[in-house]
Amino acid sequence: MIKEVYITETNCITPIGFDVATNIKNIGDVVSGIQLHHNSLLMKTPFYASIIKDADLDLAFAKVTPATHYSRLEKMMILALEPILKKAKIVLNERTAFILSTTKGNITALENQNAVEPAYLHLLAKTIADFFEFKTEPIVVSNACVSGVLSVSVAKRLVQSGAYDNVFIVAGDEVSAFVLSGFNSFQAMSDLPCKPYSLNRTGVTLGEAAAAVLVSKDKENAKIKIIGDGSINDANHISGPSRTGEGLFRSIESALAEAQINSNQVDYISAHGTATPFNDEMEAIALNRLGLEKVPVNSLKGFYGHTLGASGLLETVIGIQSVLENKLFVSLGFDTLGVSQSINVIEKNENKSIHYFLKTASGFGGCNTAVLFEKVN
Amino acid sequence: MVTNKTYIESFCTIQNNEVVLNGESVFKIDSTAFADFSKKAYQHFDINYPKFFKMDSLSKLAFLGAELLLKADNDPLVENNTALVFSNKSSSLDTDVKYQKSISDKENYFPSPAVFVYTLPNICLGEISIRHQLKSENSFYIFADFNPVFMEQYANLLLETKKADKVLCGWVEYYNEEYTAFLYLVGKQGDFMHNEQTLKKLYNN
Numbered sequence: 001m002i003k004e005v006y007i008t009e010t011n012c013i014t015p016i017g018f019d020v021a022t023n024i025k026n027i028g029d030v031v032s033g034i035q036l037h038h039n040s041l042l043m044k045t046p047f048y049a050s051i052i053k054d055a056d057l058d059l060a061f062a063k064v065t066p067a068t069h070y071s072r073l074e075k076m077m078i079l080a081l082e083p084i085l086k087k088a089k090i091v092l093n094e095r096t097a098f099i100l101s102t103t104k105g106n107i108t109a110l111e112n113q114n115a116v117e118p119a120y121l122h123l124l125a126k127t128i129a130d131f132f133e134f135k136t137e138p139i140v141v142s143n144a145c146v147s148g149v150l151s152v153s154v155a156k157r158l159v160q161s162g163a164y165d166n167v168f169i170v171a172g173d174e175v176s177a178f179v180l181s182g183f184n185s186f187q188a189m190s191d192l193p194c195k196p197y198s199l200n201r202t203g204v205t206l207g208e209a210a211a212a213v214l215v216s217k218d219k220e221n222a223k224i225k226i227i228g229d230g231s232i233n234d235a236n237h238i239s240g241p242s243r244t245g246e247g248l249f250r251s252i253e254s255a256l257a258e259a260q261i262n263s264n265q266v267d268y269i270s271a272h273g274t275a276t277p278f279n280d281e282m283e284a285i286a287l288n289r290l291g292l293e294k295v296p297v298n299s300l301k302g303f304y305g306h307t308l309g310a311s312g313l314l315e316t317v318i319g320i321q322s323v324l325e326n327k328l329f330v331s332l333g334f335d336t337l338g339v340s341q342s343i344n345v346i347e348k349n350e351n352k353s354i355h356y357f358l359k360t361a362s363g364f365g366g367c368n369t370a371v372l373f374e375k376v377n
Numbered sequence: 378m379v380t381n382k383t384y385i386e387s388f389c390t391i392q393n394n395e396v397v398l399n400g401e402s403v404f405k406i407d408s409t410a411f412a413d414f415s416k417k418a419y420q421h422f423d424i425n426y427p428k429f430f431k432m433d434s435l436s437k438l439a440f441l442g443a444e445l446l447l448k449a450d451n452d453p454l455v456e457n458n459t460a461l462v463f464s465n466k467s468s469s470l471d472t473d474v475k476y477q478k479s480i481s482d483k484e485n486y487f488p489s490p491a492v493f494v495y496t497l498p499n500i501c502l503g504e505i506s507i508r509h510q511l512k513s514e515n516s517f518y519i520f521a522d523f524n525p526v527f528m529e530q531y532a533n534l535l536l537e538t539k540k541a542d543k544v545l546c547g548w549v550e551y552y553n554e555e556y557t558a559f560l561y562l563v564g565k566q567g568d569f570m571h572n573e574q575t576l577k578k579l580y581n582n
Contacts, residue, residue, distance in 0.1 A: 105468075111481065121468050121519040122466060126521075137520065139520075142498050142499065143502075143517045154516065158530065182476070184488070185488040186490045230514070231514055233511065234512070235511055238504060239494045246512060364503070365499040366506060367503070
């Protein structure tokens with residue numbers, strides 16, 4: 001029999017809080033991490049982004065270790081994982097895996113000439129693994145903007161197949177001149193804080209965060225059960241989504257089929273919602289094709305910006321809290337619906353009993369991931 | 378979980394200006410740069426896909442390997458549920474370094490979207506998916522070295538849970554003109570058992 005798989009611990013490090021409770025309080029109070037930044041080292045012109053303050057990060061990190069040789073991203077990742085490891089009290093042996101999810105890792109190292117070595121993702125993973133003394137070789141998931149939620153799917157599959165009993169996941173990416181200039185070169189950046197699914201949306205706002213979870217075969221302390229997943233490519237274009245939402249449609253379909261539930265049973269969708277014209281339109285089409293257009297949906301990008309390889313895991317962590325607290329959070333930045341097919345975007349914080357929760361993401365390379373969760377009674 | 382036996386249906390290696398398919402050298406030229414080698418391999422295998430020349434080196438490398446293993450398998454009218462599970466050490470670092478150079482000099486600042494899009498390792502999966510119309514499971518991993526244990530586990534679980542009918546696995550490493558590609562197709566039949574020992578042996582050959 002296939003094993004049941006749960007998420008038993010969660011945490012996140014973001015500009016609006018260094019633990020889940022603070023993040024939820026700020027989302028409840030509709031406080032966003034997005035601010036206008038004047039930093040010519042990152043971008044010549046002022047830009048909106050959701051950035052963690054160095055002073056806050058260093059202060060929190062000093063409470064964990066006196067060591068100072070870690071990069072910003074490494075500090076964020078260690079801070080995200082540390083309380084989970086402490087709380088979980090799991091023996092780190094060959095039955096415990098460690099997954100690190102990121103798109104660009106320590107890419108800022110390339111700003112120093114001749115410093116290519118620190119930019120290697122397996123070395124970043126080794127640094128984090130060594131800090132916590134994991135015994136198994138780290139698994140790095142680097143699959144564009146679906147990386148964070150894909151890592152949940154990979155962990156679930158590894159536990160389900162019996163390869164491991166527990167999988168710790170950390171996902172993180174930071175705002176850098178590299179990604180800011182890249183998204184800007186695509187003319188994909190919004191002049192104002194991003195407005196997912198809105199008529200006058202003009203693109204993404206970038207952000208940074210780290211999130212961590214523990215995926216386990218043990219139901220004890222379970223926050224939520226992982227019941228289905230899919231990660232299917234559009235096979236259409238490397239830098240734009242399929243117009244029909246084919247890969248996302250199939251990913252959700254695959255997750256629903258595995259979970260053996262119908263689309264009308266889904267209570268809440270935490271979607272990708274980058275606020276680019278094409279992404280949001282594609283999502284609306286895919287959701288309509290599946291009969292999911294009436295299900296309350298939000299994008300958390302209005303609070304966090306697009307945190308790239310962290311986003312899928314961060315948004316899963318917040319989504320799990322929605323389920324636990326039976327709360328739907330506002331899709332911040334939304335005003336008038338600006339996609340061609342109707343979807344039910346959450347306009348204000350409200351209470352709702354949530355049993356089934358769907359998390360989705362899509363990214364460059366035509367990738368898509370959907371993971372379905374069920375409330376644990 | 379019940380484990381049904383899985384097999385390696387075909388495999389290929391690309392390194393040192395040579396392409397080896399199922400253990401036989403099928404293309405080899407004298408020492409040259411990768412751009413030249415990949416172009417000549419493209420011509421040799423009579424591939425007609427102009428988009429190839431827009432790809433970065435990592436995608437070209439992965440694309441060539443997939444071309445050899447999926448060509449025989451591919452009927453464009455029949456949907457193939459062949460998953461892609463790829464990995465490497467250097468991610469997209471070769472293109473990352475090129476992109477960083479385009480933004481590091483403020484007087485000579487030319488970030489290009491056509492370069493930026495290749496600063497993700499999974500773009501090569503997108504290229505292969507488009508070419509072979511694989512609307513299938515995709516994922517990309519980074520390890521210090523080829524990791525036969527993980528690769529075997531993940532390919533098998535995709536087959537066992539029926540998320541895929543076959544799995545094209547790949548180690549596609551490219552950095553600064555140094556490259557190795559080892560690709561193999563895993564399915565229900567074949568001459569080689571799909572296990573750690575076989576993978577190690579085929580990878581090291």
